[in-house]
Amino acid sequence: MTDASAPPDTTDADPHRWLEEVESPQSMDWVSSRSTAAEDRLRSHPVFEPLHAQLQEALEAPDRIPLVGQVGEHLYGFWTDVEHPRGVWRRTTWESYRTPDPDWEVLVDVDALCEDEGTSWWQGASVLRPTHDRALVHLSRGGADAGTTRELDLTTLEWVPQPEGFAKGEAKGRLAWRDRDHVYLTTAADPTGATRSGYPRTVRLWERGTPVEQAQVLHTVGEDDLGLFVEHDQELGRTLLRRAVAFYASETMVLTDDGPVTLPVPTSADVSVHQDHVALRLREDWPPGAGRAPGLRAACSSPRWRTSSAGRPTGRPSSSPTSARRSWT
Helix, strand or coil: CCECCCCCCCCCCCCCHHHHCCCCHHHHHHHHHHHHHHHHHHHHCCCHHHHHHHHHHHHCCCCCCCCCEEECCEEEEEECCCCCCCCEEEEEEHHHHCCCCCCCEEEEEHHHHHHHHCCCEEEEEEECCCCCCEEEEEEECCCCCCEEEEEEECCCCEECCCCCCCEEEEECEEEEEEECCEEEEEECCCCCCECCCCCECEEEEEECCCCHHHCEEEEECCCCCCEEEEEEECCCCEEEEEEEEECCEEEEEEEECCEEEECCCCCCCEEEEECCEEEEECCCCCCCCCCCCCCCCCCCCCCCEEEECCCCCCCCCCCCCCCCEEEEC
16 A cells, blocks of 8 residues: 655635535535526527527437447447437447448446436446456446446346445446456545545455455545546556546556556646557656656666657646657657
8 A cells, every 4th residue: 555645735815715625515506506597698599599409419310420449349339319318338240330220239228227226327338358248337327427336247238246246336436447356446435535626535456256345455645636546458457547636737657566656757748558658748848758657568667758749838738738749668
């Protein structure tokens, strides 16, 4: 177990600091009143109704191209239409997908699930590799950030019951496959508590068939961080931890046998890891070779940086920074 130090405390007077209690009744009332005012103003505009109808028609068009992702021999995709407004998670084969009318196997019908269990919205799913016979399905109530995760048997299309099956209660966070009998768990309902932003601050390794209380703590961040998130590459067997320090500041850590190793890159950079390569989108000037990138295959070797210009960093926060791109090999 490791523990990351919290960022420096800022005690500047802020009349809206109480809004940081994001789920308090006062904060929810404040947000609701402003959301209602904004919605009323939008609906009163003369172009609202025709624009809304056009967008709905486009989103529900039966002839739109179904987007899919390949896992094993199947193509998986999520689909919504007039009959399934909440959507279905389904799959087909390449051969069928190439036909004018593909034969889809529905794996999860969110509308039917809603009728059986109450309000549910789709958050996503992760298929177990390399067997492709189990999936972790993420659902939420009303589209909230807080959601549940349960395990689906893709051979029977039945939920795997506990204690054999993995399941996470309703809270912000996720389960992520490590292998068939282990998952990584992040949840705001962890005994270590949530961050002040309401997101998970601890990642655990949970073994199948054991109580969740016995799941091993792998890393914890401070309460003043935004949150801690985990990614696992099932093919390479590599685990990344993402420590969100602020909205535009984060650290990427590679989980090793000796604990997490932080990649020595600017916290303002967007970091993408592809096999043994690290690609950066920079928001500030940073000279090539300014750091090392341990934790990947060549953990102790010096990185070689390749730079491709995509515009000079401006130093201003942006969700789509125009910046230099540098990759480590």
